[in-house]
Amino acid sequence: MKGSLNIVGLGPGAPGQITGEVEFALMAATDIVGYGPYVERAATPGAVLHASDNRVELERAHHALDLAAAGGRVVVASSGDPGVFAMAAAVFEALETRPEDHGLDIHVLPGVTAMLAAAARVGAPLGHDFCALNLSDNLKPWALIEKRLRLAAEADFAMAFYNPRSTARPHQFETALAVLRAACGPSRLIVFARAVGGADERIEVTTLGEAKAEMADMRTLVIVGSSATRRVGRFVYTPRSAP
Amino acid sequence: MKGSLNIVGLGPGAPGQITGEVEFALMAATDIVGYGPYVERAATPGAVLHASDNRVELERAHHALDLAAAGGRVVVASSGDPGVFAMAAAVFEALETRPEDHGLDIHVLPGVTAMLAAAARVGAPLGHDFCALNLSDNLKPWALIEKRLRLAAEADFAMAFYNPRSTARPHQFETALAVLRAACGPSRLIVFARAVGGADERIEVTTLGEAKAEMADMRTLVIVGSSATRRVGRFVYTPRSAP
Numbered sequence: 001m002k003g004s005l006n007i008v009g010l011g012p013g014a015p016g017q018i019t020g021e022v023e024f025a026l027m028a029a030t031d032i033v034g035y036g037p038y039v040e041r042a043a044t045p046g047a048v049l050h051a052s053d054n055r056v057e058l059e060r061a062h063h064a065l066d067l068a069a070a071g072g073r074v075v076v077a078s079s080g081d082p083g084v085f086a087m088a089a090a091v092f093e094a095l096e097t098r099p100e101d102h103g104l105d106i107h108v109l110p111g112v113t114a115m116l117a118a119a120a121r122v123g124a125p126l127g128h129d130f131c132a133l134n135l136s137d138n139l140k141p142w143a144l145i146e147k148r149l150r151l152a153a154e155a156d157f158a159m160a161f162y163n164p165r166s167t168a169r170p171h172q173f174e175t176a177l178a179v180l181r182a183a184c185g186p187s188r189l190i191v192f193a194r195a196v197g198g199a200d201e202r203i204e205v206t207t208l209g210e211a212k213a214e215m216a217d218m219r220t221l222v223i224v225g226s227s228a229t230r231r232v233g234r235f236v237y238t239p240r241s242a243p
Numbered sequence: 244m245k246g247s248l249n250i251v252g253l254g255p256g257a258p259g260q261i262t263g264e265v266e267f268a269l270m271a272a273t274d275i276v277g278y279g280p281y282v283e284r285a286a287t288p289g290a291v292l293h294a295s296d297n298r299v300e301l302e303r304a305h306h307a308l309d310l311a312a313a314g315g316r317v318v319v320a321s322s323g324d325p326g327v328f329a330m331a332a333a334v335f336e337a338l339e340t341r342p343e344d345h346g347l348d349i350h351v352l353p354g355v356t357a358m359l360a361a362a363a364r365v366g367a368p369l370g371h372d373f374c375a376l377n378l379s380d381n382l383k384p385w386a387l388i389e390k391r392l393r394l395a396a397e398a399d400f401a402m403a404f405y406n407p408r409s410t411a412r413p414h415q416f417e418t419a420l421a422v423l424r425a426a427c428g429p430s431r432l433i434v435f436a437r438a439v440g441g442a443d444e445r446i447e448v449t450t451l452g453e454a455k456a457e458m459a460d461m462r463t464l465v466i467v468g469s470s471a472t473r474r475v476g477r478f479v480y481t482p483r484s485a486p
Contacts, residue, residue, distance in 0.1 A: 089370025127332025
């Protein structure tokens with residue numbers, strides 16, 4: 001008997017920001033597969049937990065497909081939304097090489113992705129057109145990232161950055177800030193939102209001129225405003241209209 | 244006594260895609276303010292419903308701030324996420340002109356925005372860098388929309404379009420498709436996701452060459468893939484890596 005595979009998003013971290021259908025899928029799971037800290041968050045009494053290390057997404061995806069093909073009710077758990085820089089794309093990449101599993105019962109259950117939770121904490125900085133970029137160059141050349149930053153600035157998008165900075169590549173985010181400073185000017189607003197919804201949440205709002213690369217790590221979601229983004233009281237927002 | 248204002252996202256429509264904290268805010272509300280169909284979805288036995296027409300966002304925002312300033316526990320309800328082409332930006336716009344209300348207890352509670360739900364229904368088309376554009380020119384010049392489409396294509400972003408087409412401006416989406424066809428070629432994948440999660444949900448996957456403007460209306464979320472977006476079985480996904 002073939003099983004099923006639900007690729008779910010746990011939301012950014014706060015228990016109140018998970019959806020009902022994801023909670024239901026977790027309760028019904030025989031197996032929960034994912035990066036260690038996310039599997040811990042997703043754990044239910046009835047499921048076998050399959051925690052794995054960071055950066056082994058494709059291996060993890062094959063493991064989940066194996067379990068589902070063997071009859072399990074498998075959940076692959078990501079933080080945030082599974083379709084935004086998370087496990088859903090990795091599962092379909094794995095599926096591409098396994099035509100015998102194309103008929104499996106596979107569903108993606110969306111979640112509140114980090115940029116939406118971070119934006120909500122400070123106001124509405126993504127209230128007009130925006131883009132979302134993964135700043136890690138593990139899976140794409142750095143030159144492409146710089147090109148996208150320049151074009152996004154030219155389009156006057158607000159921008160959300162996932163994985164802005166890691167210990168393995170501490171200097172690249174400094175380069176990204178320099179590219180943005182040149183393109184957007186020093187007074188452009190920037191938001192550093194770390195561990196949103198967690199006990200160790202930390203939010204900083206500053207300008208590109210004042211921003212330091214050290215304000216970000218791999219748990220930080222960074223938002224750079226458009227030319228129209230501004231403060232009102234303790235909030236930051238981007239007006240709906242553009243001239 | 245001053246009240247509170249929660250600006251919440253109801254998710255795309257399916258009851259299982261609302262978060263717990265939004266449900267809680269609705270249960271505690273004395274007043275629920277929003278566009279008619281969303282107020283209907285958000286209704287609770289204890290709250291007074293203040294439904295308004297489409298396109299009166301700023302007026303609605305002032306009304307909600309008035310109710311909160313008078314002591315109400317007010318919820319402003321949007322579909323999807325309140326920070327993405329929805330009510331949060333309108334509330335901060337209104338707040339900007341009311342310094343006496345800057346101290347109000349205001350929170351934004353995020354939700355699953357339409358593009359994430361639409362992406363999940365077809366696979367993971369937003370699995371790599373992407374942008375989100377509102378195609379309505381109610382609040383910005385059409386020339387800016389075309390410019391952003393061209394730059395987004397040059398950046399090779401996947402793209403999500405909100406409000407792609409209305410009866411008031413039926414020809415603009417045809418122009419948008421022509422701009423995209425020229426920039427991305429006819430074989431580029433495009434997804435039309437109408438009323439995701441609703442009883443009348445309709446999903447179509449085709450190419451820019453085959454796409455017709457009539458496939459979209461104001462309830463459709465449109466996703467155009469990047470150059471790498473492809474099909475695997477019945478799914479559409481964008482690989483995590485770029486060459």
